[in-house]
Amino acid sequence: MRHTRILTGASVAAAAALLLSACSSGSPSNPGGTTGSDIDGVPWEVATNVELDGSPTFDAIKDRGKVIIGVKEDQPNLGYLDVTTNERTGFDIDIARWIAASLGYDEDDIEFKAIASANREQALVNGDIDYYVGTYSITDKRKEQIDFAGPYFVTGQGLLVRSDDDTITSEADLNADTTVCSATGSTPIQNIRENYPEVPTEEFDLYSACVEALINGDVDAVTTDQAILIGYAALYPDEVKVVGEPFTEERYGVGIAKGDDVMRAHINDLFEDGGTVWEEIFERNLGDSGAKVDQPDVDRY
């Protein structure tokens, strides 16, 4: 697949729009080419005339005429839904859009579904969603039920504390007087329970509830993947800050139905041959955090 620059992409888009409007049958007009996206200033183009033989997921997408993507909506700058404007933004969301574009579907043909962590595997197994992009850590146990493309991002468990709090600088400072909050049953809170049994924990369904509790002073730290915390630190720069180094390794992958190797190879190819698209997506969403992160190599197991 050719990757043209945005400028040419735009001109191709104009031409393609004319061509597409001219042929009502929807037959391919520029095989193997790309067109621009509906959204302004994105680093990817929408592929046209995509063929993925032997991918049940892609067949389902084609029959439906739209892509259904599972995402998160409570993680600023990763997977976030602004309820006032109804706009979805974030690194994971853009990765999801990029994959949809590579399959030939633009913003208007995407249906986002917010799926809670505990329901992700089931949603993929049932075929409720075509793929899932939302801070989804690759684990061997999960691979028994589903498959992962990627990883497209590597992070680790971090800590978020109040800006004026200097007593907690890393996980070593956690003790019986520091209450830690995270999402109910999430891996980070299980880590704390297991490795720091004396540390009191609180668990809520949403990270936002934890961050609120932190700002109110009800808890002393919020723990989860550092990428999510960076997003919150960017949202409330005056109230909270991320401290310490990540003390675990989480590799985010794209969850897809088990056994759809064609789709998995397609997404892995996209990540490998994407050129600068990954960097641009990172810059768009997490650039303000000042973190310098490189795209990880994909793992074709």
Place this chain on the structure above:
Amino acid sequence: MGVIFDHIDLWAVALRNTLLLFFAGGGIALVLGLIVGAMRVSPVPIARGFGTVYVNLIRNTPLTLVFFAFAFGYPQLLPSPGYTVLAIWALGIYTATYVAEVVRAGVNTVPVGQAEAARAIGLTFGQVMTLVILPQAVRSVVPPMMSVFIALLKNTTVAAGFSVLELGSVRAYLSERGENALIVLLWVAVIFVVLVLILSFVQRRLENAWRIAR
């Protein structure tokens, strides 16, 4: 069975907390419910009024909102005793209203002549209740009362959303560990079925023990 035995530590904590919420919340509900139920049939207008307002206010509020008031509202006013204690109070105060109504229904099954006879021999209202009315009322309310407690047992799962690790939160924990969420839920359901069977057994025993010739 791997779902259970690979994570036995978690299941043990979850089951323990579920039972703790049930017994502690149930204890509060039983004591408070008996008091409020007695208030609603008492001759004192203020007590009757208070009982009526309390029952109607709490019983008309969804349990989740009661939990919100306790888990997030209470700590704003007073130092928090911890989410488990707050959950116990939320369950106890909510379920007490149902207990009170069951008690009131039970009192109404006792013929009014019983109370009149008790008053005629000079017993106080308290004595009439504790010696004559309630012992007879309790017998007829065993089945509806047990239904209230079975509902309480299942209501404990609401606490999962309010930072208490119990059977309702096991699914989130185990799905994060890569187990199939549906199978986990199936096991949670099995545990609840067993617990409810035990309660039904207790109910039958009580009914037999307190049976009277009518």
